[in-house]
Amino acid sequence: MSGPDQESRTHLADRPGCDEDLRAEAWVAWRDDLIADGRSVDDAMYWLDVAFVQPCPEDT
Incomplete structure (x- = not known):
């Protein structure tokens, strides 16, 4: 597998x-x-806001 290691991806x-x-920007x-x-832009926005983006680890 090429690309960043797991820590970098996280x-x-x-x-x-x-x-x-x-x-x-993204x-x-x-x-x-x-x-x-x-x-669908709406489905993608929901996924980005709810499923993908988590609170900043420094804020938890």
Whole structure:
């Protein structure tokens, strides 16, 4: 398997919950791709907000 190790992937996945500006920028880029592909933006936004983004580990 190539790519970051598990610790690095976990750190990267935590970042959107810790950095609101980063999360907003990622959403804009992803939203544009979803729209271009004709996919549901509402379902993706729900997934991002509820299922993916967790509270910042430093806040828990």
